[in-house]
Amino acid sequence: MLADELNTKVPAFLRWCTPSILPSQVRVNDVYGTDISISCEFLGNLLGNPPTGSFGTLAVEISKAYGSGGSLISVNGSSGSNWVVARYFARADSEIRNEVVTGRKPIVLIARNCHHSVFNSLKAQGVRFRFIESSYLERYEAFLPPSPSQVLKAIVEYSGRDDVTGLIITSPTYEGLPARTSEILRIARSYLPDATVVVDEAWGSHLTFADDADRLPAAALSEGADIVLQSSHKTGGALQQTGLLHYTKDPEFDRERLLTAYREYCTTSPSYHLVASIEAAVMDLRTDGALKINRLVRLTTDLRKRLKGEGLCLEFLSEDLGQIGSEIESGRYDFTKLVASTYRYNTTGLQLSKALEGQHRIIAEKSGLRSILFLATFQLPDDAPEKTAQAWKALLNSQQPTASSPAAVSHPAFAALSEPRYEPYMVSRIANEDTREVPFKNAAGRIAAESIELYPPGIPIVIEGYPIEGGTLDYLLRSKAQGASLVCRDPTLQKVLVLA
Numbered sequence: 001m002l003a004d005e006l007n008t009k010v011p012a013f014l015r016w017c018t019p020s021i022l023p024s025q026v027r028v029n030d031v032y033g034t035d036i037s038i039s040c041e042f043l044g045n046l047l048g049n050p051p052t053g054s055f056g057t058l059a060v061e062i063s064k065a066y067g068s069g070g071s072l073i074s075v076n077g078s079s080g081s082n083w084v085v086a087r088y089f090a091r092a093d094s095e096i097r098n099e100v101v102t103g104r105k106p107i108v109l110i111a112r113n114c115h116h117s118v119f120n121s122l123k124a125q126g127v128r129f130r131f132i133e134s135s136y137l138e139r140y141e142a143f144l145p146p147s148p149s150q151v152l153k154a155i156v157e158y159s160g161r162d163d164v165t166g167l168i169i170t171s172p173t174y175e176g177l178p179a180r181t182s183e184i185l186r187i188a189r190s191y192l193p194d195a196t197v198v199v200d201e202a203w204g205s206h207l208t209f210a211d212d213a214d215r216l217p218a219a220a221l222s223e224g225a226d227i228v229l230q231s232s233h234k235t236g237g238a239l240q241q242t243g244l245l246h247y248t249k250d251p252e253f254d255r256e257r258l259l260t261a262y263r264e265y266c267t268t269s270p271s272y273h274l275v276a277s278i279e280a281a282v283m284d285l286r287t288d289g290a291l292k293i294n295r296l297v298r299l300t301t302d303l304r305k306r307l308k309g310e311g312l313c314l315e316f317l318s319e320d321l322g323q324i325g326s327e328i329e330s331g332r333y334d335f336t337k338l339v340a341s342t343y344r345y346n347t348t349g350l351q352l353s354k355a356l357e358g359q360h361r362i363i364a365e366k367s368g369l370r371s372i373l374f375l376a377t378f379q380l381p382d383d384a385p386e387k388t389a390q391a392w393k394a395l396l397n398s399q400q401p402t403a404s405s406p407a408a409v410s411h412p413a414f415a416a417l418s419e420p421r422y423e424p425y426m427v428s429r430i431a432n433e434d435t436r437e438v439p440f441k442n443a444a445g446r447i448a449a450e451s452i453e454l455y456p457p458g459i460p461i462v463i464e465g466y467p468i469e470g471g472t473l474d475y476l477l478r479s480k481a482q483g484a485s486l487v488c489r490d491p492t493l494q495k496v497l498v499l500a
């Protein structure tokens with residue numbers, strides 16, 4: 001049974017992966033004995049406007065800790081928050097309001113590296129989106145955030161023909177890279193004063209509490225974003241599945257629209273234990289978060305030094321930031337992460353990650369064909385870097401590293417995804433008879449009627465309404481052959497759904 005496995009096996013693993021749990025947070029003593037619902041009135045109402053009772057108090061305290069205009073609680077992670085954001089955009093469709101089909105359509109510009117919850121929720125709610133072009137760092141299999149000039153280009157291009165109502169970017173990225181959010185905001189404010197700027201800061205719950213000396217990315221709320229969403233379980237110390245959705249203090253912000261979207265989406269039975277864990281983790285970070293985050297930075301620094309000390313031929317993203325151009329905030333990085341490129345070895349990051357888990361009981365956050373990502377978590381013991389470096393040495397020592405980079409593993413050309421052939425949300429509603437399954441290998445040039453992604457990172461590679469690229473198919477087949485996990489109708493990659 002899962003419960004038995006959780007009880008007996010999990011404690012034995014070194015977890016360089018989410019959730020990052022603050023061991024010192026105030027805990028609920030008896031989870032089974034205290035599970036309770038909204039029928040109990042004395043705790044108050046989470047969905048009240050404003051929330052009442054204990055929920056009211058915790059919402060105010062969390063909002064103070066993050067410096068937001070208000071903070072909404074999610075017990076369905078950032079995926080849930082992205083659905084609320086999509087609903088927020090869906091609630092202001094000027095075309096529907098005017099009951100006419102206008103030439104200009106409302107659209108939201110999104111970064112190419114947005115998580116699938118952004119795409120899926122926009123599609124599900126009939127919101128049109130277009131991509132902001134962005135680049136990809138092959139050596140680390142890392143998507144870069146769009147640079148301010150790429151954002152400007154997208155704004156100029158699309159606002160000429162459509163009504164751009166919002167922008168969604170991810171920062172920091174999964175790999176810890178910070179967008180130049182304040183510059184992007186300046187551009188958005190000057191070209192699109194009415195647009196809502198959303199930062200998916202799923203990976204940044206801790207940033208507000210970090211010491212500036214650790215040079216972590218700045219928190220998006222402090223830079224002036226309108227809506228910022230975070231997964232509290234990723235880097236914020238709370239239990240799995242928790243998240244926060246903050247909005248700005250700016251009185252002009254359409255707060256009621258967001259609150260309505262939130263009420264429409266939320267479960268009526270939130271786990272009070274998860275909610276309690278969000279509050280407890282935030283209070284813990286508010287007390288001495290800077291020290292605890294600094295310890296995480298020391299863990300990744302220690303791991304990096306030990307891996308180098310073992311003589312392994314690895315390269316590290318945190319040491320290569322200078323190679324990245326105007327896409328990222330200079331000198332800043334989420335140093336609680338360690339992304340290593342394994343390209344000099346014949347073993348892929350995926351194989352290495354499986355071996356670390358299977359043979360050494362060490363879990364990495366994410367791996368790919370040539371990279372592996374370690375996330376320092378609050379629960380890791382001090383000797384985690386030493387044990388992890390020894391395990392890597394045991395796995396890689398017998399291998400002769402190659403002197404040069406192997407043939408480039410080229411990733412699908414993101415720039416090519418500028419215009420869909422059909423609106424993705426329309427394709428996602430299409431009747432079965434208008435689609436058909438074709439052999440995967442013959443699908444190049446067809447229009448996709450489903451999305452395909454590797455998980456993690458959960459960024460769709462094939463997207464409904466867009467032509468399927470040959471290079472994309474090769475990349476997916478190669479990744480699958482190396483053990484990557486795929487999210488799509490047919491994870492064996494024999495067939496793919498296209499428009500008939």
Ligand SMILES: Cc1ncc(COP(=O)(O)O)c(C=O)c1O
Pocket residue numbers: 076077078079080114115117170174200202203231241242243457458
């Ligand atoms: C950028 C980004 N946004 C949103 C999510 C979804 O977060 P959650 O797992 O909290 O639903 C993820 C998950 O990895 C993510 O990487």
